[in-house]
Amino acid sequence: MPERLRVAFAGTPEFAAVALRALLARGHQVPLVLSQPDRPAGRGMHLQPSAVKQVALQHGVALAQPRGLRLDGRWADDATAARAALRAADPDVLVVAAYGLLLPAWVLELPRLGCINIHASLLPRWRGAAPIQRAIAAGDAQSGVSIMRMDLGLDTGPVYRMQELDLAADETSASLHDRLAALGAELLLQVLDDLAAGIAEPTAQPNEGICYAAKLDKRESWLDWREPALQLERWVRALLPQPAAHARTATLQFKVHGVRLGRAGALGPAGTVLALGPDGVEVACGDGSLWLTRLQRPGGRPLAAAEALRSTPLQVGERFVSGAPD
Numbered sequence: 543m544p545e546r547l548r549v550a551f552a553g554t555p556e557f558a559a560v561a562l563r564a565l566l567a568r569g570h571q572v573p574l575v576l577s578q579p580d581r582p583a584g585r586g587m588h589l590q591p592s593a594v595k596q597v598a599l600q601h602g603v604a605l606a607q608p609r610g611l612r613l614d615g616r617w618a619d620d621a622t623a624a625r626a627a628l629r630a631a632d633p634d635v636l637v638v639a640a641y642g643l644l645l646p647a648w649v650l651e652l653p654r655l656g657c658i659n660i661h662a663s664l665l666p667r668w669r670g671a672a673p674i675q676r677a678i679a680a681g682d683a684q685s686g687v688s689i690m691r692m693d694l695g696l697d698t699g700p701v702y703r704m705q706e707l708d709l710a711a712d713e714t715s716a717s718l719h720d721r722l723a724a725l726g727a728e729l730l731l732q733v734l735d736d737l738a739a740g741i742a743e744p745t746a747q748p749n750e751g752i753c754y755a756a757k758l759d760k761r762e763s764w765l766d767w768r769e770p771a772l773q774l775e776r777w778v779r780a781l782l783p784q785p786a787a788h789a790r791t792a793t794l795q796f797k798v799h800g801v802r803l804g805r806a807g808a809l810g811p812a813g814t815v816l817a818l819g820p821d822g823v824e825v826a827c828g829d830g831s832l833w834l835t836r837l838q839r840p841g842g843r844p845l846a847a848a849e850a851l852r853s854t855p856l857q858v859g860e861r862f863v864s865g866a867p868d
Contacts, residue, residue, distance in 0.1 A: 545738040550633035550653065552576040557723045558639035559593035561660055564727035565637070570734065572603050574631035576624065578642050579607045612646050628652055635737060637730060638692065650692055655737050657692040660726040663755065664688060664706055666747045669697035670755035674715050674722065678780035684708055685718060687726040689733045691744045700744030702733045714782040764788045764866040765798065767813035771830035775801050789834065790863050794854060799844040800836025813862035822847030825862055
């Protein structure tokens with residue numbers, strides 16, 4: 543049985559919580575968890591604890607929620623308190639997964655075995671904040687997980703383990719997230735076993751194939767009908783379930799929760815409603831057409847498009863507007 547390590551953990555959303563649950567189930571000591579401060583959410587905008595915080599509280603693990611980690615930054619007091627907590631925890635290693643704060647040098651240098659990151663891509667492809675969404679939007683055939691030793695760069699450190707998986711034709715960010723979260727937890731435990739046994743040897747990332755997964759911008763969620771239908775179909779899947787793609791006419795707007803490819807070729811001005819029926823709304827794109835099959839009106843819930851449009855005066859020949867509102 544491999545040695546059990548003292549593993550501090552830094553993460554925030556459900557992707558990270560899956561890994562934290564796996565750590566605790568395996569029996570590793572978790573002396574401290576770091577997570578982002580509670581954020582307002584829901585219709586009432588009440589403060590909500592992160593998924594990782596909830597796991598820590600359920601298991602009685604010490605928790606810190608610094609607003610920043612730079613000792614000379616705006617939240618220097620928070621960073622000083624976090625440094626004291628980490629030193630007291632005396633971790634062998636710090637595991638980081640979708641934490642949301644950059645780690646300064648003092649954090650990277652504190653654990654004796656360093657800091658390791660669970661990253662949801664096949665590095666060096668899709669370094670950065672939104673690898674799951676960008677992979678789907680790009681039409682990648684594969685994604686995967688990399689377990690990386692962290693350095694001061696943006697996802698530039700050497701990789702301990704990497705494993706790929708194939709993307710389904712109807713893959714969404716939600717489905718890929720869940721598969722990668724489970725895979726990341728599995729690979730993390732393998733790397734920790736290797737570290738405990740003293741046999742972990744990371745490999746430097748290649749200099750070829752580097753690309754960046756920029757953080758999603760709200761304006762990107764508005765569909766630009768001048769794009770090819772294939773690209774728009776991928777983008778809708780990439781944005782599910784949140785923030786979801788948005789579409790608008792001069793008088794209406796929707797979140798788009800389901801689409802399928804329509805006809806090929808030039809079918810009319812981009813954004814033109816070509817057909818309405820039980821299957822939804824067919825809209826002309828820069829190349830080909832896209833059927834909107836599941837829509838959500840403001841304040842409503844996702845519905846089959848025909849139902850969502852039952853009381854809506856959308857007509858064949860009407861135009862959807864491309865891009866975000868000014």
